[in-house]
Amino acid sequence: MPRRWKRVRRRALLFLAVMGPGIITASVDQDAGGITTYSVAGAEYGYGLLWSLPLIVVALAVIQEMGTRMGVVTGRGLADMIRERFGLRLTLLCMAVLVLANIANTASEFAGVAASLEIFGVSRLWSVPLAAFLVFGLVVQGTYRAIERIFLVASAVYVVYAVSALLAQPSWPVILQQMLRPTLSLHGGYVTTLITIVGTTIAPWMQFYLQSSIVDKGVRLRDLRWARLDAYLGSFAAGLIAFFIIVACGATLHPHGVRIESAKDAALALQPFAGRHASALFAFGLLNASVFSAAILPLSTAYAVCEALGWQTGVDRRPHEAPGFFSIYTLMILVGAVPILLPRAPLVAIMFWSQTLNGLLLPFVLLVMLKLINDPEIMGRYVNSVAFNLVAWGTAAIMVALSVLLVLTSLV
Amino acid sequence: MPSVFFTQLRHRSLVDAEGKPAGRLEDLAVLPLGMKPPVTKLIVSGPEREEWILPWDVVAEVPAEVEQPIRLRAAVAGLSPVALRPDEMRLGKNVLDKKVVDTARKKVVRVNDIELTEEGGRLQVVGVEGGARGLLRNLKFERLAERVAQLLGLELPREVVSWEVLEPIEPELTRVKRQAVYGKLAKLHPADIADIMEELNPSERATILAVLDEETAAETITEAEPEVQASMVQMMEPEKAADILEEMEPDEAADILSDLPEAKAEELLETMQPAEAQEVEELLEHEEDTAGGLMTTEHVAFPPSLTVAEAIQRIRDEAKDAETIYYMYVTDPQERLLGVFSLRELILADPGQRLEQLMHPDVVSVRAETGLREVAEQLTKYNLLALPVVGGGGELVGILTVDDVLNLILPMIWKKRAVKKFI
Numbered sequence: 001m002p003r004r005w006k007r008v009r010r011r012a013l014l015f016l017a018v019m020g021p022g023i024i025t026a027s028v029d030q031d032a033g034g035i036t037t038y039s040v041a042g043a044e045y046g047y048g049l050l051w052s053l054p055l056i057v058v059a060l061a062v063i064q065e066m067g068t069r070m071g072v073v074t075g076r077g078l079a080d081m082i083r084e085r086f087g088l089r090l091t092l093l094c095m096a097v098l099v100l101a102n103i104a105n106t107a108s109e110f111a112g113v114a115a116s117l118e119i120f121g122v123s124r125l126w127s128v129p130l131a132a133f134l135v136f137g138l139v140v141q142g143t144y145r146a147i148e149r150i151f152l153v154a155s156a157v158y159v160v161y162a163v164s165a166l167l168a169q170p171s172w173p174v175i176l177q178q179m180l181r182p183t184l185s186l187h188g189g190y191v192t193t194l195i196t197i198v199g200t201t202i203a204p205w206m207q208f209y210l211q212s213s214i215v216d217k218g219v220r221l222r223d224l225r226w227a228r229l230d231a232y233l234g235s236f237a238a239g240l241i242a243f244f245i246i247v248a249c250g251a252t253l254h255p256h257g258v259r260i261e262s263a264k265d266a267a268l269a270l271q272p273f274a275g276r277h278a279s280a281l282f283a284f285g286l287l288n289a290s291v292f293s294a295a296i297l298p299l300s301t302a303y304a305v306c307e308a309l310g311w312q313t314g315v316d317r318r319p320h321e322a323p324g325f326f327s328i329y330t331l332m333i334l335v336g337a338v339p340i341l342l343p344r345a346p347l348v349a350i351m352f353w354s355q356t357l358n359g360l361l362l363p364f365v366l367l368v369m370l371k372l373i374n375d376p377e378i379m380g381r382y383v384n385s386v387a388f389n390l391v392a393w394g395t396a397a398i399m400v401a402l403s404v405l406l407v408l409t410s411l412v
Numbered sequence: 413m414p415s416v417f418f419t420q421l422r423h424r425s426l427v428d429a430e431g432k433p434a435g436r437l438e439d440l441a442v443l444p445l446g447m448k449p450p451v452t453k454l455i456v457s458g459p460e461r462e463e464w465i466l467p468w469d470v471v472a473e474v475p476a477e478v479e480q481p482i483r484l485r486a487a488v489a490g491l492s493p494v495a496l497r498p499d500e501m502r503l504g505k506n507v508l509d510k511k512v513v514d515t516a517r518k519k520v521v522r523v524n525d526i527e528l529t530e531e532g533g534r535l536q537v538v539g540v541e542g543g544a545r546g547l548l549r550n551l552k553f554e555r556l557a558e559r560v561a562q563l564l565g566l567e568l569p570r571e572v573v574s575w576e577v578l579e580p581i582e583p584e585l586t587r588v589k590r591q592a593v594y595g596k597l598a599k600l601h602p603a604d605i606a607d608i609m610e611e612l613n614p615s616e617r618a619t620i621l622a623v624l625d626e627e628t629a630a631e632t633i634t635e636a637e638p639e640v641q642a643s644m645v646q647m648m649e650p651e652k653a654a655d656i657l658e659e660m661e662p663d664e665a666a667d668i669l670s671d672l673p674e675a676k677a678e679e680l681l682e683t684m685q686p687a688e689a690q691e692v693e694e695l696l697e698h699e700e701d702t703a704g705g706l707m708t709t710e711h712v713a714f715p716p717s718l719t720v721a722e723a724i725q726r727i728r729d730e731a732k733d734a735e736t737i738y739y740m741y742v743t744d745p746q747e748r749l750l751g752v753f754s755l756r757e758l759i760l761a762d763p764g765q766r767l768e769q770l771m772h773p774d775v776v777s778v779r780a781e782t783g784l785r786e787v788a789e790q791l792t793k794y795n796l797l798a799l800p801v802v803g804g805g806g807e808l809v810g811i812l813t814v815d816d817v818l819n820l821i822l823p824m825i826w827k828k829r830a831v832k833k834f835i
Contacts, residue, residue: 310522
């Protein structure tokens with residue numbers, strides 16, 4: 001018995017040592033844009049879109065696992081691999097779109113900060129600069145491991161959505177029935193919402209961030225299975241959070257026909273149905289998600305660009321040791337935060353464009369990843385299995401189709 | 413001879429002796445020997461074959477104008493392809509876009525372009541280019557950027573790393589003669605190697621550490637930042653890591669192990685030689701920022717009845733591993749600290765004198781749990797190079813040298829530690 005206990009303990013320790021990148025990436029994924037999308041989906045269509053979540057989780061898990069595997073096997077970040085395999089031109093193109101998309105994403109995170117704190121009566125003139133400053137200081141002052149610990153703890157805050165959902169007293173049999181035998185619709189709004197859910201859950205920056213974290217963490221090949229477990233658990237957690245948000249809004253707002261446009265609306269609208277606490281918890285969750293993602297997005301972008309161009313990287317360095325890294329990082333926080341302070345900032349438009357850029361970049365990133373991960377010269381015997389290729393190609397194809405649809409519908 | 417750049421050669425078209433198109437240049441192969449490796453072969457695509465390799469001898473002329481095709485000596489039909497030798501490497505595939513170490517300026521550079529010169533009809537690699545200028549040339553924007561820069565009165569600096577001082581990181585490049593290739597890097601001071609390592613990612617560090625000899629590797633790890641130290645040790649094969657930890661001062665090894673995840677530290681301690689592991693384990697029991705956590709157990713202590721001549725002989729025989737021999741200590745059979753004397757006093761003393769007559773019985777010492785600040789104060793107050801550390805019963809457990817403390821007292825490191833402790 002003691003020996004067995006020792007083995008269990010050792011395994012647990014091994015997993016704990018490797019754990020982090022996958023779960024953090026998945027948590028950052030449930031950012032201001034994500035929470036907004038799920039809230040709107042729940043309010044508008046009740047449980048009608050829940051069926052898509054298991055499918056999205058499978059696609060997300062496969063893609064996250066691919067990034068994890070590439071990081072562990074090659075010891076290189078995705079941007080690094082793109083540069084070495086495809087040359088400078090394609091890399092720069094990729095980085096330019098990534099920077100643009102992530103500036104828009106960062107802006108939508110700061111919009112989330114503004115919205116969530118306005119519920120508690122804090123003006124955005126205070127909250128946004130404060131959040132920007134906090135995010136900036138966190139990285140300039142701390143060390144990577146310390147930051148990772150902060151983020152890992154922050155991930156736990158997502159439990160508030162489960163509590164919010166339970167406080168809303170949903171009807172579980174109906175939820176189960178909707179998940180197994182969904183009532184599909186080809187109505188324009190339904191399809192658009194579906195597209196946005198997929199787009200917000202599987203985002204391109206995640207692939208760069210996840211792989212870099214794995215590389216930075218120095219996960220060795222023998223620990224690959226633990227890193228995979230981390231990626232799978234993270235994807236599952238991401239799906240679970242989305243599930244609870246949709247349920248919370250679907251149980252309360254949908255039956256009463258309350259229309260909402262943002263996560264802030266959702267938090268406010270929850271109050272009469274689910275109580276003051278549910279509403280406050282929802283707002284707090286939004287705040288945490290926004291700050292968390294606002295910290296990670298500029299960081300992951302700066303990492304990717306520097307990795308590709310061979311500039312000094314690392315949160316362990318002082319600004320003058322890595323000027324390129326810190327310039328990009330600072331610039332992204334500034335360009336992300338300042339527009340939110342403008343009195344008539346088009347927040348909804350900003351979120352929409354960030355989503356569109358994500359959607360355009362994702363299939364491209366997936367194709368590049370598939371090309372890299374199926375190259376035996378790079379991956380050796382760790383190339384993709386047929387099943388993984390099918391899921392990944394399928395996702396890429398669906399995303400291309402959905403992105404085209406999204407762009408077309410926005411133009412019409 | 414004017415320089416030729418690889419990104420301007422790549423994708424140039426070829427014409428044969430009869431002026432017929434002979435495909436497109438895809439890559440160049442070089443023999444990576446000497447200060448200026450010669451280009452030995454060309455990798456060509458088309459016109460009929462997908463990819464074929466030709467010896468450099470078939471090239472008649474490489475015109476300086478970028479738009480002009482490269483001319484061959486023979487007709488396409490008369491060309492016979494050759495194979496690459498295992499010790500040849502391809503510039504486009506193995507060097508361009510990769511990371512290399514500039515061992516002269518001690519930094520890591522991403523290769524944006526490769527500079528060659530022509531000498532006696534043969535192209536030779538001069539060096540690689542990082543920086544903005546190489547990047548713009550790679551993108552074919554160099555001329556445009558030059559004009560813009562001229563208008564603004566700016567200069568576009570070139571960042572060239574000559575082949576002489578260049579060390580590729582890519583493991584495949586060094587597979588053939590790994591030892592010889594990392595030779596340039598291994599000759600640097602371990603502190604410089606550590607600086608370079610900090611710019612690399614963990615797996616690249618592991619590749620390099622695996623090749624360095626144990627002593628250099630141990631010194632390199634010792635010189636690195638604490639965060640980097642831990643990741644270096646973690647990425648290495650346990651056997652190699654254990655060998656390197658054995659090579660280090662026990663206090664350094666204990667510092668590194670205390671930053672590792674518990675399971676990993678346990679594994680390494682089990683792999684190390686029992687004697688060395690035990691020393692490190694004893695040190696690990698102390699708090700990180702106390703005298704006990706910083707001290708080393710490798711000190712010199714003698715019984716009081718020993719004569720000066722005997723003591724000198726013992727130092728010759730046994731004190732090879734001691735961290736310092738400038739101060740030596742006198743202990744009783746229970747290892748309780750009785751006195752101290754300096755190397756100077758020992759050498760100047762009469763060889764027949766006993767140590768109990770030579771030693772100073774009032775020893776300034778600190779307890780194992782004494783904090784770092786107080787240790788530093790004691791060292792400066794009495795102007796000492798080392799302090800003995802004693803346990804609860806007055807027994808000597810180790811010594812602390814001024815450099816152990818200095819490392820931690822430096823303000824920048826204080827700040828980092830403070831953040832770490834805060835969390």
